[in-house]
Amino acid sequence: MPSRLLTTAVFLVFAAVPVRAQWQVIEPGGETVCSDGSPYRFFVHPGDPARLLVEFEGGGACWSAETCAVEIYTRRITTDPERARRLGQLVGIYDRANPENPFRDWTHVYVPYCTGDLHWGNRARSYPSAGAPTTIQHKGAVNAAAALRWTSDNVPAPERVTVTGCSAGGYGAILWAPALIARYSGASVVHLSDSAAGIVPPGFLSTVLDSWDVSGAWPKDIPALALEALDPAGLTMANLYSGIAGHYPLATFSQWNALEDATQVFFYGLTRGEMAPAADWSQQMLASIAAIRGHNANFASYIAPGWSHCIVNSSAFYTTTVNGVRVSDWVARLGASRPPASVP
Secondary structure, three states: OOOHHHHHHHHHHHHHOOOOOOEEEEOOOOOOOOOOOOOOOOEEHHHHHHHHHEOOOEEEOOOHHHOOOOOOOOOOOOOOOHHHHHHHOHHHOOOOOOOOOOOOOEEEEEOOOOOOOOOOOOOOEEEEEOOOEEEEEEEEHHHHHHHHHHHHHOOOOEEEEEEEEEHHOOOHHHHHHHHHHHOOOOOEEEEEEEEOOOOOOHHHHHHHHHHHOOOOOOOOOHHHOOOOOOHHHHHOHHHHHHHHHHHOOOOOOOOEEEEEOOHHHHHHHHHOOOOOOOOHOOOOHHHHHHHHHHOOOOOEEEEEEOOOOOOOOOHHHHOOOOOOHHHHHHHHHHHOOOOOOOEO
């Protein structure tokens, strides 16, 4: 057979063999839904059942008629990690071929985001608009709970658990960490919120607590964070991180932030109703981190220079270095020492 015909025949044989999917699609149904009413789904990459990575996706947020009307949050699921894998687009913690990936052989549950509520809400909220009111399905807590139920049923006894997420997913990671700690009480648990410092004006969190109805996702077993006893007007994200970390001293909690994160600065400006100087956000972010670290020996932080937003889903996960410590190495060591090391 001529070589060109042989090559063609071999190609046709392989083309006829379906490529086996590595990422599984889970469609939980029930009350799960995206903000625009479209169906919800999440993704799982099977791996070592003794090591579980739960990741919450980011994608903006909205809390008013003005913010929910513009393109600053994800309205439906467009993520497809299996397609991205086949196209060679998976980097950061998704690159399972990279021997430096601390999660390369873990079971990975990827919880997409499409509700504008930081994975916290359980409310269909109607916002006024120029025409008919716009109804947003702030059902992030419903969707997250469905993903965690599946995880509990299908990964019943991991020895190590990491819960993470970037941007809006970082807030999902911290709020849902208690549920994972409670479910996997015998496991070593590490939390990492990536680019989710939560710097907002005083009183802003009371706005979103009301808009989204976070009661279903809020940790109910932490007295310092009991909703009925909290003053929402004085609540800060530092309070939330500190309250959860303080209640679970055997788990490790952490944040990664860039010093002048452009996306976090942008959203800080939105919550203020005016543009915010990066230096203002940076100063408050550092103060918030210092406050959390000051109250919790099991909390660590990594502050990188620059304006970047999100590190876990970036190739920079393996190249960003501060004081001689790469981010990937720092993440791999989280939970291995007491107290965990901060950078710088």
